[in-house]
Amino acid sequence: MTVQAPDELASLEAGLDALELHEEPRLPRWRKALTTAWPPVVAVGLLLLGWELAYRAGAKPTYALPSPADVGLVLLEQLRDGTFAEAVSTSVSRGGLGFLIALAVGTPLGLLVGRVRAVRRGIGPILSGLQSLPSIAWVPAAIIFFGLGEAAIYAVVLLGAVPSIANGLVSGIDQVPPLYLRVGRVLGARGLTSARHVLLPAVLPAYLAGLRQGWAFSWRSLMAAELIVSSPELGLGLGQLLDQGRLLNDMSLVFAGILGILVVGIAVELCLFAPLERRVLRRRGLLLSG
Amino acid sequence: MTLLDTFTPARALPEPLPDGVAVRLSGVSKRFGDGPTVLEDISLDVREGEFVCLLGASGCGKSTLLNLVAGLDSPSAGAVRVPGGRAALMFQESALLPWLTASQNVELALRLRGVGRRQRRERSAELLDLVRLRDAGGKRVHELSGGMRQRVAMARALAQESGVLLMDEPFAALDAITRDVLHEELVRLRESQQLTVLFVTHNVREAVRLGDRVVLLSSRPGRIAREYPVECRQPRRIESPGVSSLSVAITEDLRTEIRRHGGQS
Numbered sequence: 001m002t003v004q005a006p007d008e009l010a011s012l013e014a015g016l017d018a019l020e021l022h023e024e025p026r027l028p029r030w031r032k033a034l035t036t037a038w039p040p041v042v043a044v045g046l047l048l049l050g051w052e053l054a055y056r057a058g059a060k061p062t063y064a065l066p067s068p069a070d071v072g073l074v075l076l077e078q079l080r081d082g083t084f085a086e087a088v089s090t091s092v093s094r095g096g097l098g099f100l101i102a103l104a105v106g107t108p109l110g111l112l113v114g115r116v117r118a119v120r121r122g123i124g125p126i127l128s129g130l131q132s133l134p135s136i137a138w139v140p141a142a143i144i145f146f147g148l149g150e151a152a153i154y155a156v157v158l159l160g161a162v163p164s165i166a167n168g169l170v171s172g173i174d175q176v177p178p179l180y181l182r183v184g185r186v187l188g189a190r191g192l193t194s195a196r197h198v199l200l201p202a203v204l205p206a207y208l209a210g211l212r213q214g215w216a217f218s219w220r221s222l223m224a225a226e227l228i229v230s231s232p233e234l235g236l237g238l239g240q241l242l243d244q245g246r247l248l249n250d251m252s253l254v255f256a257g258i259l260g261i262l263v264v265g266i267a268v269e270l271c272l273f274a275p276l277e278r279r280v281l282r283r284r285g286l287l288l289s290g
Numbered sequence: 291m292t293l294l295d296t297f298t299p300a301r302a303l304p305e306p307l308p309d310g311v312a313v314r315l316s317g318v319s320k321r322f323g324d325g326p327t328v329l330e331d332i333s334l335d336v337r338e339g340e341f342v343c344l345l346g347a348s349g350c351g352k353s354t355l356l357n358l359v360a361g362l363d364s365p366s367a368g369a370v371r372v373p374g375g376r377a378a379l380m381f382q383e384s385a386l387l388p389w390l391t392a393s394q395n396v397e398l399a400l401r402l403r404g405v406g407r408r409q410r411r412e413r414s415a416e417l418l419d420l421v422r423l424r425d426a427g428g429k430r431v432h433e434l435s436g437g438m439r440q441r442v443a444m445a446r447a448l449a450q451e452s453g454v455l456l457m458d459e460p461f462a463a464l465d466a467i468t469r470d471v472l473h474e475e476l477v478r479l480r481e482s483q484q485l486t487v488l489f490v491t492h493n494v495r496e497a498v499r500l501g502d503r504v505v506l507l508s509s510r511p512g513r514i515a516r517e518y519p520v521e522c523r524q525p526r527r528i529e530s531p532g533v534s535s536l537s538v539a540i541t542e543d544l545r546t547e548i549r550r551h552g553g554q555s
Contacts, residue, residue, distance in 0.1 A: 009471070009474050009475065009478070010422055012471055013422055013437075013471055013475070014422070016435075016437060016467070016468060016471060017426075017435065017437070017438055020435030020436075020437065020438070020468075021433070021434075021435060179381065179383065179385050180385070180387060182362060182381075182385075183381070183385045183387070185362060186360055186362065186378070186379045186450075187398060187399045187402045187446075187450065188376070188399075188402040188403060188450075189402050193402065197398060197401075197402070198387070201387070201389045201390075202387075202389070204389070280389075283389060283430060284388040284389055284430070284431075284432065285388065285430060285431065285432020285433070286432075
Protein backbone atom coordinates (compact mmCIF):
# COMPACT_ATOMS: atom_id res chain seq x y z
CA MET A 1 0.00 0.00 0.00
CA THR A 2 1.38 3.38 -0.93
CA VAL A 3 0.76 6.42 1.15
CA GLN A 4 1.92 9.83 0.10
CA ALA A 5 4.63 11.62 1.98
CA PRO A 6 3.48 15.00 3.37
CA ASP A 7 5.09 17.06 0.62
CA GLU A 8 3.41 14.90 -1.97
CA LEU A 9 0.09 15.71 -0.35
CA ALA A 10 1.02 19.37 -0.45
CA SER A 11 1.72 19.30 -4.17
CA LEU A 12 -1.47 17.29 -4.78
CA GLU A 13 -3.46 19.95 -2.94
CA ALA A 14 -1.72 22.74 -4.79
CA GLY A 15 -2.65 21.05 -8.07
CA LEU A 16 -6.29 20.62 -7.05
CA ASP A 17 -6.51 24.23 -5.91
CA ALA A 18 -5.06 25.44 -9.18
CA LEU A 19 -7.47 23.31 -11.20
CA GLU A 20 -10.52 24.53 -9.33
CA LEU A 21 -9.74 28.21 -9.47
CA HIS A 22 -10.28 30.17 -12.59
CA GLU A 23 -9.60 33.84 -12.83
CA GLU A 24 -12.23 35.68 -14.78
CA PRO A 25 -10.84 37.87 -17.51
CA ARG A 26 -11.67 41.50 -16.90
CA LEU A 27 -12.57 43.94 -19.62
CA PRO A 28 -10.64 47.21 -19.64
CA ARG A 29 -12.55 49.99 -17.95
CA TRP A 30 -13.15 52.14 -21.03
CA ARG A 31 -14.58 49.21 -22.98
CA LYS A 32 -16.92 48.34 -20.17
CA ALA A 33 -18.00 51.97 -19.94
CA LEU A 34 -18.58 52.01 -23.69
CA THR A 35 -20.68 48.84 -23.73
CA THR A 36 -22.87 50.05 -20.87
CA ALA A 37 -23.16 53.61 -22.14
CA TRP A 38 -24.38 53.23 -25.69
CA PRO A 39 -27.81 51.60 -25.15
CA PRO A 40 -29.21 54.40 -22.95
CA VAL A 41 -27.69 57.04 -25.24
CA VAL A 42 -29.40 55.50 -28.25
CA ALA A 43 -32.69 55.19 -26.34
CA VAL A 44 -32.63 58.85 -25.30
CA GLY A 45 -31.74 59.85 -28.86
CA LEU A 46 -34.70 57.94 -30.25
CA LEU A 47 -37.00 59.50 -27.67
CA LEU A 48 -35.85 63.00 -28.63
CA LEU A 49 -36.28 62.14 -32.29
CA GLY A 50 -39.86 60.95 -31.71
CA TRP A 51 -40.63 64.11 -29.74
CA GLU A 52 -39.23 66.32 -32.50
CA LEU A 53 -41.24 64.46 -35.15
CA ALA A 54 -44.45 64.80 -33.09
CA TYR A 55 -43.74 68.52 -32.73
CA ARG A 56 -43.17 68.95 -36.48
CA ALA A 57 -46.29 66.98 -37.30
CA GLY A 58 -48.22 69.41 -35.12
CA ALA A 59 -49.74 66.68 -32.95
CA LYS A 60 -50.62 69.30 -30.34
CA PRO A 61 -50.61 73.09 -30.30
CA THR A 62 -47.14 74.54 -29.60
CA TYR A 63 -48.05 75.79 -26.12
CA ALA A 64 -48.87 72.22 -25.12
CA LEU A 65 -46.06 70.52 -26.98
CA PRO A 66 -42.96 72.69 -27.36
CA SER A 67 -40.03 71.38 -29.38
CA PRO A 68 -37.01 69.85 -27.64
CA ALA A 69 -35.03 72.89 -28.70
CA ASP A 70 -37.53 75.25 -26.96
CA VAL A 71 -37.22 73.29 -23.75
CA GLY A 72 -33.45 73.32 -24.09
CA LEU A 73 -33.48 77.11 -24.48
CA VAL A 74 -35.67 77.59 -21.41
CA LEU A 75 -33.40 75.28 -19.49
CA LEU A 76 -30.34 77.23 -20.61
CA GLU A 77 -31.93 80.48 -19.59
CA GLN A 78 -32.90 79.10 -16.20
CA LEU A 79 -29.38 77.82 -15.80
CA ARG A 80 -27.90 81.20 -16.73
CA ASP A 81 -29.94 83.30 -14.30
CA GLY A 82 -29.35 80.83 -11.47
CA THR A 83 -33.03 79.91 -10.91
CA PHE A 84 -32.48 76.31 -11.86
CA ALA A 85 -29.41 75.86 -9.69
CA GLU A 86 -31.30 77.39 -6.78
CA ALA A 87 -34.27 75.08 -7.28
CA VAL A 88 -32.04 72.01 -7.59
CA SER A 89 -29.97 72.85 -4.53
CA THR A 90 -33.07 73.66 -2.43
CA SER A 91 -34.72 70.39 -3.38
CA VAL A 92 -31.60 68.27 -3.10
CA SER A 93 -30.77 69.63 0.34
CA ARG A 94 -34.35 69.04 1.47
CA GLY A 95 -34.33 65.56 -0.01
CA GLY A 96 -30.91 64.80 1.45
CA LEU A 97 -31.78 66.05 4.92
CA GLY A 98 -35.13 64.27 4.83
CA PHE A 99 -33.39 61.08 3.77
CA LEU A 100 -30.83 61.34 6.58
CA ILE A 101 -33.58 61.84 9.16
CA ALA A 102 -35.47 58.91 7.66
CA LEU A 103 -32.28 56.87 7.95
CA ALA A 104 -31.87 57.80 11.59
CA VAL A 105 -35.49 56.90 12.35
CA GLY A 106 -35.92 53.92 10.03
CA THR A 107 -32.79 52.01 11.04
CA PRO A 108 -33.55 51.54 14.75
CA LEU A 109 -37.21 51.02 13.89
CA GLY A 110 -36.31 48.26 11.44
CA LEU A 111 -33.99 46.58 13.94
CA LEU A 112 -36.69 46.70 16.56
CA VAL A 113 -39.36 45.25 14.29
CA GLY A 114 -36.94 42.66 12.92
CA ARG A 115 -35.66 41.40 16.26
CA VAL A 116 -38.45 41.87 18.79
CA ARG A 117 -41.36 39.58 18.16
CA ALA A 118 -44.02 41.60 20.00
CA VAL A 119 -43.05 44.76 18.14
CA ARG A 120 -43.15 42.88 14.85
CA ARG A 121 -46.67 41.61 15.51
CA GLY A 122 -47.76 45.06 16.58
CA ILE A 123 -46.39 47.40 13.95
CA GLY A 124 -44.97 45.11 11.27
CA PRO A 125 -48.20 45.01 9.23
CA ILE A 126 -48.75 48.75 9.68
CA LEU A 127 -45.25 49.40 8.42
CA SER A 128 -45.68 47.33 5.29
CA GLY A 129 -49.11 48.85 4.74
CA LEU A 130 -47.66 52.33 4.98
CA GLN A 131 -45.20 51.45 2.27
CA SER A 132 -47.97 51.01 -0.26
CA LEU A 133 -49.69 54.26 0.72
CA PRO A 134 -48.83 57.00 -1.80
CA SER A 135 -47.17 59.67 0.29
CA ILE A 136 -49.08 62.43 -1.51
CA ALA A 137 -52.06 61.26 0.52
CA TRP A 138 -50.31 62.69 3.57
CA VAL A 139 -49.95 66.18 2.10
CA PRO A 140 -53.35 67.60 3.19
CA ALA A 141 -52.95 66.18 6.67
CA ALA A 142 -49.42 67.56 6.94
CA ILE A 143 -50.56 71.03 5.85
CA ILE A 144 -53.40 71.09 8.39
CA PHE A 145 -51.12 69.81 11.11
CA PHE A 146 -47.94 71.80 10.44
CA GLY A 147 -49.15 74.69 8.26
CA LEU A 148 -47.58 75.69 4.97
CA GLY A 149 -43.93 75.25 5.90
CA GLU A 150 -40.84 73.13 5.83
CA ALA A 151 -42.19 70.96 8.63
CA ALA A 152 -45.07 69.83 6.43
CA ILE A 153 -42.66 68.95 3.62
CA TYR A 154 -40.37 66.95 5.89
CA ALA A 155 -43.30 65.17 7.46
CA VAL A 156 -44.41 63.92 4.04
CA VAL A 157 -40.85 62.91 3.09
CA LEU A 158 -40.40 60.95 6.32
CA LEU A 159 -43.72 59.18 6.03
CA GLY A 160 -42.65 58.11 2.56
CA ALA A 161 -39.09 57.03 3.29
CA VAL A 162 -39.07 55.62 6.82
CA PRO A 163 -41.23 52.56 6.04
CA SER A 164 -39.03 51.62 3.05
CA ILE A 165 -35.85 51.77 5.05
CA ALA A 166 -37.31 49.91 8.01
CA ASN A 167 -38.91 47.26 5.80
CA GLY A 168 -35.65 46.69 3.93
CA LEU A 169 -33.95 46.01 7.22
CA VAL A 170 -36.73 43.71 8.42
CA SER A 171 -36.67 41.58 5.29
CA GLY A 172 -32.88 41.53 5.46
CA ILE A 173 -32.99 40.21 9.01
CA ASP A 174 -35.50 37.56 7.96
CA GLN A 175 -33.22 36.37 5.19
CA VAL A 176 -30.02 35.98 7.19
CA PRO A 177 -29.05 32.32 6.79
CA PRO A 178 -29.47 30.65 10.22
CA LEU A 179 -26.15 28.91 9.58
CA TYR A 180 -24.29 32.21 9.97
CA LEU A 181 -25.90 32.83 13.34
CA ARG A 182 -25.01 29.32 14.45
CA VAL A 183 -21.42 29.80 13.34
CA GLY A 184 -21.33 33.03 15.32
CA ARG A 185 -22.50 31.17 18.42
CA VAL A 186 -19.98 28.38 17.92
CA LEU A 187 -17.23 30.99 17.67
CA GLY A 188 -18.47 32.55 20.88
CA ALA A 189 -20.47 35.56 19.68
CA ARG A 190 -23.47 36.46 21.84
CA GLY A 191 -25.90 39.37 21.91
CA LEU A 192 -24.35 42.61 20.74
CA THR A 193 -21.13 40.97 19.58
CA SER A 194 -23.15 38.65 17.43
CA ALA A 195 -25.16 41.57 16.04
CA ARG A 196 -22.00 43.45 15.21
CA HIS A 197 -19.97 40.64 13.66
CA VAL A 198 -22.67 38.46 12.14
CA LEU A 199 -26.17 39.92 11.92
CA LEU A 200 -25.42 43.43 10.69
CA PRO A 201 -22.89 42.47 8.01
CA ALA A 202 -25.22 39.72 6.82
CA VAL A 203 -28.08 42.20 6.56
CA LEU A 204 -26.08 44.84 4.71
CA PRO A 205 -27.17 44.06 1.10
CA ALA A 206 -30.88 44.12 1.98
CA TYR A 207 -30.35 47.24 4.08
CA LEU A 208 -28.70 48.97 1.13
CA ALA A 209 -31.58 47.98 -1.13
CA GLY A 210 -33.93 49.47 1.46
CA LEU A 211 -31.91 52.68 1.56
CA ARG A 212 -32.01 52.94 -2.18
CA GLN A 213 -35.76 52.57 -2.17
CA GLY A 214 -35.96 54.92 0.78
CA TRP A 215 -34.16 57.58 -1.23
CA ALA A 216 -36.51 57.08 -4.19
CA PHE A 217 -39.48 57.48 -1.86
CA SER A 218 -37.95 60.58 -0.22
CA TRP A 219 -37.42 62.21 -3.58
CA ARG A 220 -40.88 61.37 -4.87
CA SER A 221 -42.59 62.46 -1.67
CA LEU A 222 -40.58 65.67 -1.68
CA MET A 223 -41.79 66.53 -5.19
CA ALA A 224 -45.39 65.81 -4.25
CA ALA A 225 -45.05 67.99 -1.17
CA GLU A 226 -43.28 70.84 -2.99
CA LEU A 227 -45.91 70.93 -5.69
CA ILE A 228 -48.64 71.60 -3.18
CA VAL A 229 -46.88 73.24 -0.27
CA SER A 230 -45.59 76.46 -1.72
CA SER A 231 -45.37 79.89 -0.22
CA PRO A 232 -43.05 82.84 -0.87
CA GLU A 233 -41.08 82.24 2.35
CA LEU A 234 -40.41 78.62 1.50
CA GLY A 235 -37.89 79.22 -1.25
CA LEU A 236 -37.96 77.68 -4.69
CA GLY A 237 -37.58 73.95 -5.09
CA LEU A 238 -37.97 71.88 -8.24
CA GLY A 239 -41.56 71.06 -7.33
CA GLN A 240 -42.35 74.72 -6.87
CA LEU A 241 -40.67 75.45 -10.20
CA LEU A 242 -43.00 72.92 -11.82
CA ASP A 243 -46.01 74.56 -10.21
CA GLN A 244 -44.82 77.94 -11.41
CA GLY A 245 -44.66 76.58 -14.96
CA ARG A 246 -48.21 75.34 -14.65
CA LEU A 247 -49.44 78.73 -13.35
CA LEU A 248 -47.71 80.55 -16.20
CA ASN A 249 -48.95 77.96 -18.67
CA ASP A 250 -45.31 77.59 -19.70
CA MET A 251 -44.91 74.03 -20.92
CA SER A 252 -41.20 74.46 -21.62
CA LEU A 253 -40.60 75.39 -18.01
CA VAL A 254 -42.66 72.38 -16.87
CA PHE A 255 -40.60 70.08 -19.07
CA ALA A 256 -37.38 71.66 -17.82
CA GLY A 257 -38.53 71.03 -14.24
CA ILE A 258 -39.38 67.40 -14.96
CA LEU A 259 -35.99 66.98 -16.59
CA GLY A 260 -34.32 68.41 -13.50
CA ILE A 261 -36.18 66.03 -11.19
CA LEU A 262 -35.28 63.09 -13.39
CA VAL A 263 -31.62 64.03 -13.67
CA VAL A 264 -31.21 64.42 -9.91
CA GLY A 265 -32.89 61.07 -9.31
CA ILE A 266 -30.71 59.30 -11.85
CA ALA A 267 -27.54 61.05 -10.67
CA VAL A 268 -28.02 60.03 -7.05
CA GLU A 269 -28.76 56.48 -8.15
CA LEU A 270 -25.75 56.26 -10.46
CA CYS A 271 -23.23 58.08 -8.30
CA LEU A 272 -24.20 56.88 -4.84
CA PHE A 273 -26.38 53.81 -4.55
CA ALA A 274 -25.43 51.78 -7.59
CA PRO A 275 -21.66 51.81 -6.90
CA LEU A 276 -22.20 51.16 -3.20
CA GLU A 277 -24.47 48.21 -3.86
CA ARG A 278 -22.22 46.85 -6.58
CA ARG A 279 -19.25 47.00 -4.30
CA VAL A 280 -20.96 45.14 -1.48
CA LEU A 281 -22.37 42.48 -3.81
CA ARG A 282 -19.12 41.97 -5.66
CA ARG A 283 -17.18 41.42 -2.45
CA ARG A 284 -19.59 38.65 -1.58
CA GLY A 285 -19.53 37.11 -5.02
CA LEU A 286 -23.20 37.91 -5.55
CA LEU A 287 -22.57 39.84 -8.75
CA LEU A 288 -22.17 37.61 -11.77
CA SER A 289 -20.20 39.76 -14.16
CA GLY A 290 -17.86 42.64 -13.39
CA MET B 291 7.29 23.04 15.97
CA THR B 292 6.14 26.44 17.10
CA LEU B 293 2.47 25.74 16.51
CA LEU B 294 2.56 22.90 18.96
CA ASP B 295 4.00 25.21 21.57
CA THR B 296 1.30 27.81 21.16
CA PHE B 297 -1.49 25.27 21.02
CA THR B 298 -2.90 24.87 24.49
CA PRO B 299 -5.93 22.65 24.85
CA ALA B 300 -8.49 24.25 27.14
CA ARG B 301 -7.89 22.98 30.62
CA ALA B 302 -10.33 24.99 32.68
CA LEU B 303 -12.74 22.30 33.80
CA PRO B 304 -15.89 23.45 35.55
CA GLU B 305 -16.73 19.84 36.31
CA PRO B 306 -13.59 17.74 36.34
CA LEU B 307 -13.47 14.90 33.87
CA PRO B 308 -11.35 11.87 34.60
CA ASP B 309 -7.84 12.04 33.20
CA GLY B 310 -7.63 11.35 29.52
CA VAL B 311 -11.34 11.89 28.77
CA ALA B 312 -12.04 14.85 26.47
CA VAL B 313 -15.80 14.53 26.01
CA ARG B 314 -18.23 12.62 28.18
CA LEU B 315 -21.87 12.02 27.41
CA SER B 316 -23.74 10.31 30.22
CA GLY B 317 -27.29 9.09 29.70
CA VAL B 318 -28.05 11.82 27.20
CA SER B 319 -31.58 11.98 25.77
CA LYS B 320 -33.11 14.65 23.64
CA ARG B 321 -36.58 15.39 22.42
CA PHE B 322 -37.83 18.63 20.97
CA GLY B 323 -41.00 19.78 22.69
CA ASP B 324 -43.59 17.03 22.58
CA GLY B 325 -42.05 15.42 19.51
CA PRO B 326 -40.58 11.94 19.34
CA THR B 327 -37.39 11.15 21.21
CA VAL B 328 -34.46 11.93 18.94
CA LEU B 329 -31.66 10.60 21.11
CA GLU B 330 -32.10 8.03 23.86
CA ASP B 331 -29.71 7.24 26.65
CA ILE B 332 -26.44 7.92 24.87
CA SER B 333 -23.37 7.32 26.97
CA LEU B 334 -20.06 7.87 25.28
CA ASP B 335 -16.54 8.82 26.34
CA VAL B 336 -14.14 10.28 23.83
CA ARG B 337 -10.56 10.05 25.03
CA GLU B 338 -8.13 12.89 24.58
CA GLY B 339 -6.57 12.69 21.15
CA GLU B 340 -9.08 10.09 19.99
CA PHE B 341 -10.86 10.21 16.64
CA VAL B 342 -14.41 8.88 16.98
CA CYS B 343 -16.78 8.58 14.05
CA LEU B 344 -20.52 8.58 14.66
CA LEU B 345 -22.23 6.65 11.91
CA GLY B 346 -25.91 6.27 11.21
CA ALA B 347 -28.74 6.50 8.71
CA SER B 348 -31.15 9.43 8.51
CA GLY B 349 -33.03 10.12 11.69
CA CYS B 350 -30.35 8.82 14.03
CA GLY B 351 -29.88 12.27 15.53
CA LYS B 352 -26.20 12.60 14.58
CA SER B 353 -26.37 16.33 14.07
CA THR B 354 -28.49 16.82 17.18
CA LEU B 355 -25.83 15.01 19.15
CA LEU B 356 -23.10 17.29 17.84
CA ASN B 357 -25.19 20.37 18.60
CA LEU B 358 -25.48 19.15 22.19
CA VAL B 359 -21.73 18.70 22.47
CA ALA B 360 -21.14 22.09 20.86
CA GLY B 361 -23.46 23.70 23.40
CA LEU B 362 -25.87 24.97 20.75
CA ASP B 363 -28.64 23.00 22.42
CA SER B 364 -29.10 21.32 25.78
CA PRO B 365 -30.10 17.71 26.48
CA SER B 366 -33.55 16.81 27.84
CA ALA B 367 -31.89 14.32 30.19
CA GLY B 368 -28.37 13.36 31.06
CA ALA B 369 -25.22 15.44 30.91
CA VAL B 370 -22.69 16.50 28.30
CA ARG B 371 -19.26 17.48 29.51
CA VAL B 372 -16.60 19.12 27.41
CA PRO B 373 -13.44 20.73 28.78
CA GLY B 374 -13.93 24.46 29.07
CA GLY B 375 -17.53 23.91 28.06
CA ARG B 376 -16.87 24.57 24.42
CA ALA B 377 -15.75 22.81 21.28
CA ALA B 378 -15.09 23.85 17.70
CA LEU B 379 -17.73 22.79 15.20
CA MET B 380 -17.47 22.38 11.46
CA PHE B 381 -20.51 22.08 9.23
CA GLN B 382 -21.26 20.42 5.92
CA GLU B 383 -21.11 23.81 4.26
CA SER B 384 -17.97 25.70 5.12
CA ALA B 385 -20.15 28.39 6.75
CA LEU B 386 -17.46 30.96 6.13
CA LEU B 387 -18.82 34.48 6.33
CA PRO B 388 -18.91 35.80 2.77
CA TRP B 389 -18.26 39.43 3.66
CA LEU B 390 -14.87 38.54 5.12
CA THR B 391 -11.71 37.30 3.46
CA ALA B 392 -10.29 33.88 4.30
CA SER B 393 -7.89 35.30 6.87
CA GLN B 394 -10.53 37.62 8.33
CA ASN B 395 -12.73 34.59 8.90
CA VAL B 396 -9.96 32.95 10.86
CA GLU B 397 -9.23 36.20 12.67
CA LEU B 398 -12.85 36.56 13.73
CA ALA B 399 -12.59 33.33 15.72
CA LEU B 400 -9.49 34.73 17.45
CA ARG B 401 -11.08 38.11 17.97
CA LEU B 402 -14.12 36.62 19.66
CA ARG B 403 -11.71 34.94 22.05
CA GLY B 404 -10.17 38.30 22.88
CA VAL B 405 -6.87 37.87 21.04
CA GLY B 406 -5.14 41.18 20.26
CA ARG B 407 -4.92 42.56 16.75
CA ARG B 408 -1.26 41.83 16.02
CA GLN B 409 -1.39 38.36 17.43
CA ARG B 410 -4.57 37.71 15.47
CA ARG B 411 -2.84 38.51 12.23
CA GLU B 412 0.18 36.36 13.00
CA ARG B 413 -1.86 33.43 14.26
CA SER B 414 -4.26 33.44 11.33
CA ALA B 415 -1.30 33.45 8.93
CA GLU B 416 0.15 30.47 10.80
CA LEU B 417 -3.13 28.60 10.70
CA LEU B 418 -3.68 29.24 7.01
CA ASP B 419 -0.15 28.07 6.42
CA LEU B 420 -0.97 24.93 8.36
CA VAL B 421 -3.84 24.08 5.99
CA ARG B 422 -1.56 25.11 3.12
CA LEU B 423 -3.48 28.18 2.10
CA ARG B 424 -0.80 30.71 2.85
CA ASP B 425 -1.42 32.68 -0.31
CA ALA B 426 -5.21 32.55 -0.18
CA GLY B 427 -5.60 34.68 2.95
CA GLY B 428 -6.74 37.73 1.01
CA LYS B 429 -9.27 35.84 -1.08
CA ARG B 430 -12.99 36.17 -0.56
CA VAL B 431 -15.05 33.09 0.12
CA HIS B 432 -16.59 32.97 -3.36
CA GLU B 433 -13.14 32.94 -4.91
CA LEU B 434 -12.25 29.69 -3.14
CA SER B 435 -13.12 26.17 -4.26
CA GLY B 436 -15.21 23.91 -2.01
CA GLY B 437 -12.15 22.07 -0.76
CA MET B 438 -10.30 25.28 -0.02
CA ARG B 439 -13.30 26.62 1.87
CA GLN B 440 -13.36 23.58 4.11
CA ARG B 441 -9.65 24.00 4.77
CA VAL B 442 -10.22 27.63 5.77
CA ALA B 443 -13.07 26.42 7.98
CA MET B 444 -10.63 23.96 9.51
CA ALA B 445 -8.16 26.76 10.18
CA ARG B 446 -10.97 28.75 11.77
CA ALA B 447 -11.94 25.80 13.94
CA LEU B 448 -8.30 25.38 15.01
CA ALA B 449 -8.25 29.08 15.90
CA GLN B 450 -10.77 28.33 18.64
CA GLU B 451 -8.10 26.25 20.34
CA SER B 452 -10.64 24.19 22.16
CA GLY B 453 -8.76 20.94 21.56
CA VAL B 454 -12.03 19.22 20.62
CA LEU B 455 -13.15 19.37 17.01
CA LEU B 456 -16.71 18.42 16.13
CA MET B 457 -17.37 17.77 12.47
CA ASP B 458 -20.85 17.45 10.99
CA GLU B 459 -20.42 15.69 7.63
CA PRO B 460 -17.84 18.27 6.63
CA PHE B 461 -16.85 16.59 3.37
CA ALA B 462 -20.25 15.36 2.18
CA ALA B 463 -20.65 18.09 -0.42
CA LEU B 464 -17.20 17.67 -1.97
CA ASP B 465 -16.24 15.65 -5.02
CA ALA B 466 -14.54 12.31 -4.39
CA ILE B 467 -11.02 13.42 -5.31
CA THR B 468 -11.12 16.48 -3.09
CA ARG B 469 -12.69 14.50 -0.28
CA ASP B 470 -9.89 11.96 -0.47
CA VAL B 471 -7.26 14.69 -0.20
CA LEU B 472 -9.05 16.35 2.70
CA HIS B 473 -9.25 13.03 4.56
CA GLU B 474 -5.50 12.87 4.37
CA GLU B 475 -5.20 16.49 5.44
CA LEU B 476 -7.46 15.95 8.43
CA VAL B 477 -5.51 12.90 9.59
CA ARG B 478 -2.30 14.89 9.31
CA LEU B 479 -3.69 17.88 11.24
CA ARG B 480 -5.21 15.73 13.88
CA GLU B 481 -1.83 14.17 14.56
CA SER B 482 0.23 17.35 14.44
CA GLN B 483 -2.26 19.30 16.54
CA GLN B 484 -3.18 16.44 18.88
CA LEU B 485 -6.86 17.00 18.27
CA THR B 486 -9.73 15.12 19.72
CA VAL B 487 -12.26 14.64 16.93
CA LEU B 488 -15.92 13.67 16.98
CA PHE B 489 -16.88 13.16 13.36
CA VAL B 490 -20.42 12.56 12.13
CA THR B 491 -21.05 10.89 8.80
CA HIS B 492 -23.39 8.55 6.96
CA ASN B 493 -20.56 7.26 4.84
CA VAL B 494 -19.30 3.95 6.25
CA ARG B 495 -16.00 3.95 4.42
CA GLU B 496 -15.27 7.50 5.43
CA ALA B 497 -15.90 6.60 9.06
CA VAL B 498 -13.53 3.63 8.90
CA ARG B 499 -10.94 5.55 6.88
CA LEU B 500 -10.72 8.29 9.52
CA GLY B 501 -11.73 6.98 12.92
CA ASP B 502 -9.93 5.15 15.68
CA ARG B 503 -13.37 3.98 16.72
CA VAL B 504 -16.66 3.88 14.84
CA VAL B 505 -19.90 4.20 16.78
CA LEU B 506 -22.99 2.95 14.98
CA LEU B 507 -26.21 4.68 15.92
CA SER B 508 -29.67 3.24 15.42
CA SER B 509 -32.41 5.51 14.15
CA ARG B 510 -35.61 6.88 15.72
CA PRO B 511 -34.68 7.12 18.46
CA GLY B 512 -30.91 7.38 18.11
CA ARG B 513 -29.20 4.90 20.39
CA ILE B 514 -25.75 3.46 20.35
CA ALA B 515 -26.15 0.18 18.50
CA ARG B 516 -22.57 -1.02 18.37
CA GLU B 517 -19.00 0.16 18.50
CA TYR B 518 -16.12 -0.97 16.33
CA PRO B 519 -12.47 -0.34 17.06
CA VAL B 520 -10.59 0.26 13.82
CA GLU B 521 -7.54 -1.98 13.91
CA CYS B 522 -6.10 -1.11 10.52
CA ARG B 523 -3.49 1.52 11.42
CA GLN B 524 -2.94 4.99 10.03
CA PRO B 525 -1.67 5.87 7.51
CA ARG B 526 -4.43 4.14 5.58
CA ARG B 527 -6.48 4.98 2.54
CA ILE B 528 -10.14 4.68 1.71
CA GLU B 529 -9.24 1.75 -0.56
CA SER B 530 -7.01 -0.02 1.98
CA PRO B 531 -8.02 -3.68 2.46
CA GLY B 532 -8.45 -3.24 6.21
CA VAL B 533 -10.84 -0.35 5.63
CA SER B 534 -12.78 -2.40 3.08
CA SER B 535 -13.31 -5.47 5.23
CA LEU B 536 -14.46 -3.55 8.31
CA SER B 537 -16.71 -1.37 6.11
CA VAL B 538 -18.41 -4.47 4.73
CA ALA B 539 -19.14 -5.75 8.23
CA ILE B 540 -20.43 -2.38 9.46
CA THR B 541 -22.57 -1.88 6.36
CA GLU B 542 -24.23 -5.24 7.05
CA ASP B 543 -25.08 -4.16 10.61
CA LEU B 544 -26.27 -0.77 9.39
CA ARG B 545 -28.62 -2.45 6.91
CA THR B 546 -29.98 -4.66 9.64
CA GLU B 547 -30.68 -1.56 11.71
CA ILE B 548 -32.43 0.13 8.81
CA ARG B 549 -34.52 -2.96 7.97
CA ARG B 550 -36.07 -2.89 11.42
CA HIS B 551 -37.90 0.27 10.41
CA GLY B 552 -39.41 -1.07 7.20
CA GLY B 553 -40.70 -4.46 8.38
CA GLN B 554 -44.08 -5.23 10.00
CA SER B 555 -42.43 -7.03 12.91
